Amino acid sequence: MPVLSFANAKGGAGKTTAALLVATDLMDQGYSVSIVDADPQRWISQWAAMSGPxxxxxxxxxxxxxxxxxxxxEERDNRDYILVDLEGTMSPLVSRAVSASDLVLVPIQGCAMDAKGGGKVLDLIADLQREERRTIRHSVxxxxxxxxxxxxxxxxxRDHLQANRIDVLTTPIVERSVYRDIFESGGSLHTLDPKxxxxxxxxxxNIRRLTTEIVTRVPVRRRKQPSWPTRAWLQAA
Ligand SMILES: Nc1ncnc2c1ncn2[C@@H]1O[C@H](COP(=O)(O)OP(=O)(O)OP(=O)(O)O)[C@@H](O)[C@H]1O
Ligand SMILES: [Mg+2]
Known part of the structure; x- marks a missing residue:
């Protein structure tokens, strides 16, 4: 099932926050999710330990x-979506994850330093596409x-990305304190106290709109159920 990786060579660009917000919203919509926590800080693993099974x-x-x-x-066979939260650097692990992704999401804050870190990932994708002679879908x-x-x-x-014909999701993630809060409280936006x-x-x-854009780009293809009666059933009969 679709693999989404979150990559930006610049530390602190918002990869882990975006990955957790998207993962928890997908779960709220009924999808099953695996998160591959490849961030050395292990924020998502700590969040999961706090949140319980x-x-x-x-x-x-x-x-x-x-x-x-x-x-x-392995996870492709078990879950609807696999999200990979990557480290804020370029490494062989980042290259492998990007190459194995159905959609690479590149979180970029609206500043030049972040755009440069994102640019490194976009260059990596361009190199891999040339080497592997295929398209690796990616969006900022x-x-x-x-x-x-x-x-x-x-x-x-925004102008720079548009000039380079980079797909930018229409919905940005707004700066909000609740997006930090779930790392401290565990759970999701849906379990926070609105009071x-x-x-x-x-x-x-905000996050539902973002997730909807992502799901539209890489929808889950449900496994085909065998039609009834199956050939095995007919042979046995
Ligand atoms: N939309 C947001 N609103 C408020 N705070 C945010 C938002 N996105 C990220 N942050 C905060 O910015 C900091 C960096 O975010 P985050 O850890 O998600 O980045 P990262 O790209 O995963 O970093 P690293 O490269 O170190 O893994 C964190 O303190 C996080 O709480
Ligand atoms: Mg991180």
Whole structure:
């Protein structure tokens, strides 16, 4: 089932936050999800330990460049979506994960430094596409966007991406404290207390719109059920 990796060579671009928000929203929509935690900080594994066991979720936190392909192959058979949260650097593990992805999501904050880190991943994708003579789908997610103002830096990043014909998801992730809160409380936006979490309904709507764009790009293809009666059944009869 579809593999989504979150990659940006710049540390702190918002990969882990985006991965967890998308994963928890997919689960809320009834999808089963595996998260491959390849971030050395292990934020998602810590979040999972705090949140307790969840029926629709599995976490894989021991992964290397040598094992990522087999981990993904195995999880593909078990889960609707596999999300890979990558480290904020370029490495053989990042290359392998990008190559094995159905959609690479590149979170970029509206600033030049982040765009440069994202640019490295976009260059890597271009190299892999040339080497492997196939397309690796990829989209930028703009992150930590100020809901009220569009800064000059953000406009410059958007123009640059557009000029280079990079797919940018229409829905950015807005800067919101609740997106940090779930790492401290465990659970998801849907389990936070609306009385204490500010603008929770807006936050949930923001992430649902984003997830809808992602699911539209890489929908789950349900395995075909054998038609009835099966050939084996007819032979046995
Ligand atoms: N939309 C957001 N609103 C508020 N805070 C955010 C948002 N996105 C990210 N942050 C905060 O920014 C910091 C970096 O985010 P995050 O850890 O997701 O980045 P990362 O790309 O995974 O970093 P690394 O490269 O170190 O793994 C964290 O403190 C996180 O809480
Ligand atoms: Mg991270």
């Amino acid at each position: 969840q029926r629709r979720l599995s976490i894989i936190d021991e992964v290397s460049a040598g094992s990522i392909d087999s981990v993904i192959r 997610i703009l992150t930590r966007i100020n809901a009220a103002v569009t800064t000059r830096a953000l406009r410059a990043v 204490t979490a500010s603008n929770l309904d807006k936050a949930i709507d």
